[in-house]
Amino acid sequence: xxxxxxxxxxxxxxxxxxxxxxxxxxxxxxxxxxxxxxxxxxxxxxxxxxxxxxxxxxxxxxxxxxxxxxxxxxxxxxxxxxxxxxxxxxxxxxxxxxxxxxxxxxxxxxxxxxxxxxxxxxxxxxxxxxxxxxxxxxxxxxxxxxxxxxxxxxxxxxxxxxxxxxxxxxxxxxxxxxxxxxxxxxxxxxxxxxxxxxxxxxxxxxxxxxxxxxxxxxxxxxxxxxxxxxxxxxxxxxxxxxxxxxxxxxxxxxxxxxxxxxxxxxxxxxxxxxxxxxxxxxxxxxxxxxxxxxxxxxxxxxxxxxxxxxxxxxxxxxxxxxxxxxxxxxxx
Ligand code: TRP
Numbered sequence: 001x002x003x004x005x006x007x008x009x010x011x012x013x014x015x016x017x018x019x020x021x022x023x024x025x026x027x028x029x030x031x032x033x034x035x036x037x038x039x040x041x042x043x044x045x046x047x048x049x050x051x052x053x054x055x056x057x058x059x060x061x062x063x064x065x066x067x068x069x070x071x072x073x074x075x076x077x078x079x080x081x082x083x084x085x086x087x088x089x090x091x092x093x094x095x096x097x098x099x100x101x102x103x104x105x106x107x108x109x110x111x112x113x114x115x116x117x118x119x120x121x122x123x124x125x126x127x128x129x130x131x132x133x134x135x136x137x138x139x140x141x142x143x144x145x146x147x148x149x150x151x152x153x154x155x156x157x158x159x160x161x162x163x164x165x166x167x168x169x170x171x172x173x174x175x176x177x178x179x180x181x182x183x184x185x186x187x188x189x190x191x192x193x194x195x196x197x198x199x200x201x202x203x204x205x206x207x208x209x210x211x212x213x214x215x216x217x218x219x220x221x222x223x224x225x226x227x228x229x230x231x232x233x234x235x236x237x238x239x240x241x242x243x244x245x246x247x248x249x250x251x252x253x254x255x256x257x258x259x260x261x262x263x264x265x266x267x268x269x270x271x272x273x274x275x276x277x278x279x280x281x282x283x284x285x286x287x288x289x290x291x292x293x294x295x296x297x298x299x300x301x302x303x304x305x306x307x308x309x310x311x312x313x314x315x316x317x318x319x320x321x322x323x324x325x326x327x328x329x330x331x332x
Contacts, residue, residue, distance in 0.1 A: 004035040004036070006028075008040070008149065009040030009041065010064055011046040012041050012043055012063070013060060013200060015064070015067060016064060017207045019188070019197060021071065022189050023188070026071075027184055029071060029072045031148065032077040041064050048131045062302055065302055066209070066296060079309045079312050082309075085313075089134070092317075100133055100163065108156075108159055113152075150184075164177065171327040175323045190244060192206060193222075194239060194241045194244075206218050206281070209289070223240075232267055235268070243259075
């Protein structure tokens with residue numbers, strides 16, 4: 001059987017958080033042993049909604065790389081690349097743009113939601129509407145067959161596959177390959193405030209790089225049950241973020257079940273369950289902090305990883321691009 005090829009990526013607009021960890025980072029660490037994996041730091045995509053703040057994107061390239069190394073994405077096993085260092089992707093994007101209608105681009109549900117969230121209204125940058133097309137170039141350049149993502153990225157894969165089918169049909173070739181999403185079975189992790197998902201811009205995230213102090217403060221401020229005022233009061237477990245997180249991260253399921261019963265009966269204070277969650281999360285994050293510290297001071301080595309990965313990515317993307325150009329009669 002042919003080996004699966006994986007392409008995943010993140011916009012470097014901030015450090016990665018526990019939602020990313022549950023969403024796709026764990027999967028990537030697993031899959032890098034079985035598959036050929038490309039992990040992209042999507043700086044050009046990040047600029048589509050941060051073009052006024054290039055310094056922010058620049059800074060977060062190394063933050064995201066450190067997060068990758070901290071969770072165990074191994075540059076010996078995975079090719080870690082920077083999108084802007086692979087110019088072939090942008091040539092592919094230009095060709096693909098012909099295959100997508102303006103209306104189709106505007107119908108992408110994730111793009112629609114983001115346009116609303118950002119309040120772009122009639123001032124939506126064209127580059128932003130087109131970013132799924134650029135993402136299709138990311139995926140197809142490496143002929144990825146699997147893309148581990150969170151569910152908000154499903155419309156991107158659907159749109160990429162539409163482009164693949166249109167291209168192959170139109171030019172009567174078998175050059176581009178359709179990709180499949182790999183969704184984690186775990187539910188999306190809500191933010192510490194209990195509202196919607198954990199997000200960089202929502203101020204409700206716990207970052208993989210948070211120090212023990214910062215982590216403790218965030219957990220102590222987590223949303224629990226607003227009606228649980230006195231320790232003796234019965235408390236609610238549903239919608240209580242401390243229990244939601246314990247369900248996800250605490251492996252002692254029996255003990256968590258007992259704590260829940262106790263909390264519901266009354267007599268168990270928020271501080272006790274929060275302290276437990278702090279311990280559980282510290283156990284997860286501490287090895288990451290140590291790994292991060294090992295690499296953090298060697299900028300040259302970090303840039304070396306990115307340059308080596310991007311060089312390898314350029315070679316592969318160039319092969320696909322040559323096939324695409326030939327299919328479009330551009331092989332002069
Ligand atoms: N759009 C993704 C995000 O916002 C990042 C990304 C860019 C990506 N290119 C990709 C993800 C290719 C998977 C495959 O998180």
